[in-house]
Amino acid sequence: xxxxxxxxxxxxxxxxxxxxxxxxxxxxxxxxxxxxxxxxxxxxxxxxxxxxxxxxxxxxxxxxxxxxxxxxxxxxxxxxxxxxxxxxxxxxxxxxxxxxxxxxxxxxxxxxxxxxxxxxxxxxxxxxxxxxxxxxxxxxxxxxxxxxxxxxxxxxxxxxxxxxxxxxxxxxxxxxxxxxxxxxxxxxxxxxxxxxxxxxxxxxxxxxxxxxxxxxxxxxxxxxxxxxxxxxxxxxxxxxxxxxxxxxx
Amino acid sequence: xxxxxxxxxxxxxxxxxxxxxxxxxxxxxxxxxxxxxxxxxxxxxxxxxxxxxxxxxxxxxxxxxxxxxxxxxxxx
Numbered sequence: 001x002x003x004x005x006x007x008x009x010x011x012x013x014x015x016x017x018x019x020x021x022x023x024x025x026x027x028x029x030x031x032x033x034x035x036x037x038x039x040x041x042x043x044x045x046x047x048x049x050x051x052x053x054x055x056x057x058x059x060x061x062x063x064x065x066x067x068x069x070x071x072x073x074x075x076x077x078x079x080x081x082x083x084x085x086x087x088x089x090x091x092x093x094x095x096x097x098x099x100x101x102x103x104x105x106x107x108x109x110x111x112x113x114x115x116x117x118x119x120x121x122x123x124x125x126x127x128x129x130x131x132x133x134x135x136x137x138x139x140x141x142x143x144x145x146x147x148x149x150x151x152x153x154x155x156x157x158x159x160x161x162x163x164x165x166x167x168x169x170x171x172x173x174x175x176x177x178x179x180x181x182x183x184x185x186x187x188x189x190x191x192x193x194x195x196x197x198x199x200x201x202x203x204x205x206x207x208x209x210x211x212x213x214x215x216x217x218x219x220x221x222x223x224x225x226x227x228x229x230x231x232x233x234x235x236x237x238x239x240x241x242x243x244x245x246x247x248x249x
Numbered sequence: 250x251x252x253x254x255x256x257x258x259x260x261x262x263x264x265x266x267x268x269x270x271x272x273x274x275x276x277x278x279x280x281x282x283x284x285x286x287x288x289x290x291x292x293x294x295x296x297x298x299x300x301x302x303x304x305x306x307x308x309x310x311x312x313x314x315x316x317x318x319x320x321x322x323x324x325x
Contacts, residue, residue: 004321174311174312178308222303
């Protein structure tokens with residue numbers, strides 16, 4: 001029998017619920033999301049509760065995470081960007097812990113559902129649009145014209161920039177989703193090889209899964225980091241509108 | 250040609266996109282080593298951009314994988 005490699009990503013409702021025709025059933029992904037929220041909240045509250053001048057282990061971890069996000073914002077958006085710190089830190093910690101918790105066998109990777117990553121991407125991109133129009137008014141449409149474009153190039157540049165703008169939320173969503181899905185599919189294929197290979201040759205793919213797990217932990221961090229950096233870049237673009245080029249890049 | 254065979258061929262061709270990502274990742278790490286060999290003190294700053302570039306290139310390979318999955322979904 002041929003089994004789809006996407007079979008482990010299928011969700012089954014534990015408690016079917018429906019409010020006004022909208023399906024809000026409780027399934028594994030929802031439960032794991034609650035676990036992640038509880039875990040992050042508990043960790044950060046615990047780390048921040050008994051603050052000491054010389055930090056303990058947990059406080060050090062909390063300080064490192066917060067300082068890491070602060071560094072990303074200062075590098076990409078400058079000092080003005082710190083007002084977005086709560087949003088960006090929440091996004092980073094949630095995505096990071098979703099990615100990491102998915103690596104535990106028997107758990108579920110919430111970020112391997114494109115609906116989850118698409119909601120993140122749409123919120124981030126929608127926020128950048130709303131903020132851009134609120135701050136700059138109609139001048140925000142100038143984001144479609146890179147500075148220094150000669151007038152006769154405008155009919156060519158505006159469609160290209162429009163497409164690149166519209167591709168932003170799509171690529172943001174698909175990147176995270178595809179990375180998480182592909183990593184788990186590769187692990188699944190390798191474990192399948194290890195089982196079907198038997199003892200004689202099966203140890204080889206099994207040993208490789210250990211290396212792949214290490215890479216997956218790295219990918220979990222990198223993808224959370226990339227998502228955060230790109231969020232900051234998009235918000236910063238809307239915030240500064242061609243100005244402060246020393247912060248971008 | 251049988252349509253099932255054509256779908257399998259299409260999925261294989263979509264996976265061939267990994268070749269481009271392989272070139273890209275090799276280029277990124279090669280250039281990173283070159284840069285650090287010239288200027289070891291720049292490692293932290295160059296490294297940050299290297300990981301961003303690595304993830305972007307890897308994501309492009311995975312778009313090919315997504316296309317393969319779409320074909321797999323259409324096959325039935």
